Amino acid sequence: MKMRSRLAVLILFFGEFIFANNELRNSEIFYSKEGLKNTTNALTADRSGKFLFDAIFRISSSITNAFGYEGEEYSDYNEDINIKTCECDCGYSNEEIRIVGGRPTGINQYPWMARIVYDGKFHCGGSLLTKEYVLTAAHCVKKLRKSKIRIIFGDHDQHITSESKAIQRAVSAIIKHRNFNPDSYNNDIALIKLRKPMAFSKIIKPVCLPRFNYDPAGRIGTVVGWGRTNEGGELPAIVNQVKVPIMSITECRNQKYKSTRITSSMICAGRPNMDSCQGDSGGPLLLSNGIKYFIVGVVSWGVGCGRDGYPGVYTRVSKFIPWIKSNLHDSCLCS
Numbered sequence: 001m002k003m004r005s006r007l008a009v010l011i012l013f014f015g016e017f018i019f020a021n022n023e024l025r026n027s028e029i030f031y032s033k034e035g036l037k038n039t040t041n042a043l044t045a046d047r048s049g050k051f052l053f054d055a056i057f058r059i060s061s062s063i064t065n066a067f068g069y070e071g072e073e074y075s076d077y078n079e080d081i082n083i084k085t086c087e088c089d090c091g092y093s094n095e096e097i098r099i100v101g102g103r104p105t106g107i108n109q110y111p112w113m114a115r116i117v118y119d120g121k122f123h124c125g126g127s128l129l130t131k132e133y134v135l136t137a138a139h140c141v142k143k144l145r146k147s148k149i150r151i152i153f154g155d156h157d158q159h160i161t162s163e164s165k166a167i168q169r170a171v172s173a174i175i176k177h178r179n180f181n182p183d184s185y186n187n188d189i190a191l192i193k194l195r196k197p198m199a200f201s202k203i204i205k206p207v208c209l210p211r212f213n214y215d216p217a218g219r220i221g222t223v224v225g226w227g228r229t230n231e232g233g234e235l236p237a238i239v240n241q242v243k244v245p246i247m248s249i250t251e252c253r254n255q256k257y258k259s260t261r262i263t264s265s266m267i268c269a270g271r272p273n274m275d276s277c278q279g280d281s282g283g284p285l286l287l288s289n290g291i292k293y294f295i296v297g298v299v300s301w302g303v304g305c306g307r308d309g310y311p312g313v314y315t316r317v318s319k320f321i322p323w324i325k326s327n328l329h330d331s332c333l334c335s
Contacts, residue, residue, distance in 0.1 A: 083325045084332035086130075088200060091208035091292030108154060110224050110293070112207035113239060115152040116192075116282060118144055125225045125283025127207045127295050128153065130331040131197040135324070136282035137298050137315060138180035138190040146171040151194060154203045155239075167204065170195040175327050177320070186263050188300040188315045191327055206334050207284065208294045212321040216296045217248035221269055221287050223299065223312070225280035242276070244269040244285070246296075247311060256309035265319050267297045270311035277305035285314045 094108050114126035114134045124140035134151055141149075147170075155166035173193040180187045198204055210216075224241045252268030253259035262268065269285060270276070276283070276299045285297030297314030304310060317324075325333075 083328055086332040086334050088206075088334040089292075090206045090334035091294060092205060093293055094202065108203040110207075110239075110241075110284075110286070111154070111203050111205040112295075113153070113155075113224060113283070115155050115226060116140060117150045117152060119148045122226065123149075124281045125299065126151065126192065127284045127298075128198065128204065129191075129206055129209070129324070130328060130333060131200070131206075132194050132331045133328055134192040134194065135284075135295065135298065135317075136190050136192060137188045137300055138176040139182065139185060139188055139300070140282040141174045141176060141190050141192065142180075142182060144174065146174055149174075149192070151192065153198060167198070169198065177323060184261065184263070185301045185313070186265055187320075189298060189317070189320050189323070191324065193329075207286070208292050209321060209324065209333065210287070210294045210296050210318045212318060214296070214318040215248075216246045216267065216287055216318075217251075219246050219287055220244070221246050221285045221296060223269070223276045223280060223283065223285050225276065225283035225299065244276075244312065245271060246285075252311065252313075255311060257303070257313075262313070265316050266300070267314040267316045268311040269297065269314060270302075270306065272308045273306040276302070276312040276314075 093110055112128040114128055114136075115122065116124040116126050116134075116136060123144075124136055126134040126136035126140075129135050149171045151169045151171065153167045153169070171192055172195040175191040175193070177187040177189050180189070200206070220243050222241050222243055224239060226239050247255075247268040249262060249264060249266075249268075252262045252266075255268065267285065276285075280299045283299045284295045285299065286293045287296050288294075295317055297317060300313050300315050302310055302312045
């Protein structure tokens with residue numbers, strides 16, 4: 001990915017939105033599934049097709065210290081949720097190269113990266129949390145049949161297998177947040193349970209969760225994914241990364257989005273030409289404490305890719321820590 005290219009966002013729909021609002025100046029860009037070629041091999045899906053873009057419009061409504069929130073809370077959230085801790089580590093990357101915004105990652109540099117394939121075609125990104133669970137966006141799994149989903153790990157370059165051997169898993173359960181709003185994309189978060197647990201290794205490790213209500217505003221995050229490197233472009237073979245500045249909720253509401261569209265469950269990050277894009281949906285927005293990586297956001301939605309005044313919008317993971325923990329059934333988190 002070039003320095004002024006874009007990593008990729010935003011919305012994975014299946015062409016079923018009907019929007020009737022004349023305020024198209026705030027329109028969001030999404031891509032349909034048209035243009036993807038069928039394949040019988042999930043590991044070698046053709047990435048040469050281009051997506052069709054349409055303009056649509058929908059409307060909907062500060063956290064502290066080291067990896068708490070002063071503001072709206074979910075009344076059904078309980079921070080005191082106990083979950084077992086495994087004897088394993090999370091968040092360690094295989095960082096053999098220096099991270100630079102808008103360039104390919106090192107081989108399996110982010111070993112929690114998961115590629116979600118649906119009916120043989122690349123669909124969304126995700127992040128491995130435990131041996132059994134992957135974190136992604138709710139819009140990525142909306143109306144999907146779990147029997148047609150495959151999750152692929154250790155897959156740096158989708159077109160070759162000589163670098164590392166990709167591992168594939170079927171899915172036993174999809175857990176979407178019950179308050180996910182497909183119109184506003186509020187509460188855009190989901191867990192996918194693997195049918196068979198993963199074995200951790202050098203190329204497959206879990207990412208760490210942040211503290212409940214941790215606010216990453218003012219820091220520089222890293223978005224990782226196989227999404228488009230420019231708006232309307234093609235999907236890359238190699239997983240890419242880009243550095244993005246993370247805004248406060250006030251800063252985001254002062255951008256070109258309607259202020260009510262940005263809720264306290266969202267994070268905005270990006271600058272012109274440095275953003276996530278189509279195909280990155282469900283993937284992670286990461287922060288490092290110098291030792292480990294924490295997932296602070298999930299790629300959710302936005303207007304176009306890298307447009308001035310329209311930063312990428314991410315699900316604020318720290319708001320959902322109790323929800324995540326309460327749904328990690330028969331699993332444990334690495335420390």
